[in-house]
Amino acid sequence: MEPVEALERIAFLLERQGAVTYRVQAFRTASEVIRGLSGDEVRRRAANGTLARVRGLGPKTTRVVEEALSGEVPGYLARLTEEAGGPLVDGERGVRLRRALRGDCHLHSDWSDGGSPVEAMARTARGLGHDWCVLTDHSPRLTVARGLSPDRLRAQLSLVAEVNAQLAPFRLLTGIECDILDDGELDQEPELLAELDVVVASVHSKLRMDARPMTRRLLAAVRNPLVDVLGHCTGRQITGRPRPESRFDADEVFAACADHHTAVEINCRPDRLDPPRRLLRQALEAGALFSIDSDAHAPGQLDWQIYGCARAEECDVPPERVINTWTARQLTSWTGTGRMPRKERPGPAASRPRPHP
Ligand SMILES: [Zn+2]
Numbered sequence: 392m393e394p395v396e397a398l399e400r401i402a403f404l405l406e407r408q409g410a411v412t413y414r415v416q417a418f419r420t421a422s423e424v425i426r427g428l429s430g431d432e433v434r435r436r437a438a439n440g441t442l443a444r445v446r447g448l449g450p451k452t453t454r455v456v457e458e459a460l461s462g463e464v465p466g467y468l469a470r471l472t473e474e475a476g477g478p479l480v481d482g483e484r485g486v487r488l489r490r491a492l493r494g495d496c497h498l499h500s501d502w503s504d505g506g507s508p509v510e511a512m513a514r515t516a517r518g519l520g521h522d523w524c525v526l527t528d529h530s531p532r533l534t535v536a537r538g539l540s541p542d543r544l545r546a547q548l549s550l551v552a553e554v555n556a557q558l559a560p561f562r563l564l565t566g567i568e569c570d571i572l573d574d575g576e577l578d579q580e581p582e583l584l585a586e587l588d589v590v591v592a593s594v595h596s597k598l599r600m601d602a603r604p605m606t607r608r609l610l611a612a613v614r615n616p617l618v619d620v621l622g623h624c625t626g627r628q629i630t631g632r633p634r635p636e637s638r639f640d641a642d643e644v645f646a647a648c649a650d651h652h653t654a655v656e657i658n659c660r661p662d663r664l665d666p667p668r669r670l671l672r673q674a675l676e677a678g679a680l681f682s683i684d685s686d687a688h689a690p691g692q693l694d695w696q697i698y699g700c701a702r703a704e705e706c707d708v709p710p711e712r713v714i715n716t717w718t719a720r721q722l723t724s725w726t727g728t729g730r731m732p733r734k735e736r737p738g739p740a741a742s743r744p745r746p747h748p
């Protein structure tokens with residue numbers, strides 16, 4: 392096992408387990424440092440015991456590197472795999488739907504409040520079997536999350552193009568998690584939003600406004616042709632400092648989602664699991680599409696999609712209503728024009744199984 396692989400696997404498992412950033416950071420930093428050194432130098436330093444002197448490496452990470460070089464699975468990784476490497480949900484719940492997903496429409500990088508570079512997020516998504524994912528960092532007014540100004544977002548688009556050149560045929564699609572302002576307007580220049588592949592729109596402020604203005608606010612957003620996905624619609628938090636659901640007329644909002652080509656997000660973060668099942672069923676009834684999104688702020692959190700898949704299966708959401716099951720081309724065609732993917736035609740007659748005589 393390569394040292395970088397061991398360090399990244401440890402970070403991945405810690406993040407997947409929901410570990411706080413500082414516990415993970417040492418391993419992420421160390422993997423970057425090792426990546427920047429030649430293999431010869433790493434081996435030489437490991438042999439003469441000077442690895443720990445390299446800035447960014449500590450005793451724990453040095454041990455991982457040395458053990459990996461010696462050809463064994465590092466002890467820390469072995470213990471962590473034992474403790475946290477198993478399935479996140481019991482049994483087969485959500486597994487079939489998760490297998491049908493080709494991508495993820497909502498994730499953050501260190502350009503806003505995520506902890507890892509864009510490339511690390513995309514590489515990990517690819518490693519999880521995805522064909523594409525959408526980079527959705529925050530919009531300007533969410534200053535606590537270092538929301539991107541129009542200029543920073545434009546700069547990020549160039550970076551996305553570079554990452555795509557490196558990771559092809561994997562596709563990193565351009566996007567944003569755009570704040571829905573109090574009056575339902577969007578927190579980014581419309582011309583810039585129109586350039587993006589996918590726009591997720593979410594409420595992050597005044598979550599407790601009265602039901603009537605909140606309904607108007609959400610309706611304005613989901614009817615906006617620039618919006619593709621309604622992010623974590625109730626805004627609830629179910630762990631840590633719990634926050635109740637925002638109140639709004641769900642029938643009206645989900646009907647508008649169905650009419651205006653806006654998917655309802657099934658947000659997979661264990662602290663959100665939003666919408667709750669009763670609203671998820673209501674959205675299904677209303678005819679809406681769904682987007683099952685990790686809302687990952689670190690690479691290991693990309694694996695959280697299984698939580699949303701389990702809930703979607705429990706509520707009988709059929710895979711064809713989930714936009715993450717589409718190819719990147721089908722997805723961008725839908726976000727660009729509202730055209731749904733064509734149903735797969737049955738194969739040529741010869742290849743169809745013949746009925747028994
Ligand atoms: Zn959000």
Ligand SMILES: [Zn+2]
Binds near residue numbers: 497498499568686
């Ligand atoms: Zn988010």
